[in-house]
Amino acid sequence: MVAGVFLHDRVLMDRLRSIAFALLTPFFFLRAGTLISAPALVTGAGVIALLLLVKLTAKLIGVWPTAAAFKMPRRERTYTTLLMATGLTFGSIAALFGLTHHLINQAQYTELVTVVILSAFVPTIIAQQLFRPASVDSAEEEALGEEDISIIRH
Secondary structure, rough: HHHHHHHHHHHHHHHHHHHHHEEEEHHHHHHHHHHHOOHHHHHOOHHHHHHEEEEHHHHHHHHHHHHOOOOHHHHHHHHHHHHHHOOOOHEEEEEEEHHHOOOOOOOHHHHHHHHHHHHHHHHHHHHHHOOOOOOOOOHHHHHOHHHHHHHHHO
């Protein structure tokens, strides 16, 4: 019966999906976070740093040329590349799957989840502090001349 309702009311289905994700997602991340081992963070610091470097480099190699292909200015390209360096949800799910199915151990899980979290956190902080594009609201844009807007946007 519910499938029939969802078939005819796509908006209701999208709203219920959004509510379900909004309610269940925090529980997943809380559960995933409680499985991190503090001693493994200390002993695996070198592995974490190496994996973080590899992950960020791989994202840079994938995103930077794509942004360049769309002729984005250098500053916005860097900003976009840094923000696209995340993989928080998939990385967390994959690590938790590996742990629960005994494909990886607790220390490896800790290292992987820490890298996933850092790969979302560190580039975002760098992007926001160093490369955030200037924003001009519509009222300011109307008050500025064409030449001023082109200077702000470049």
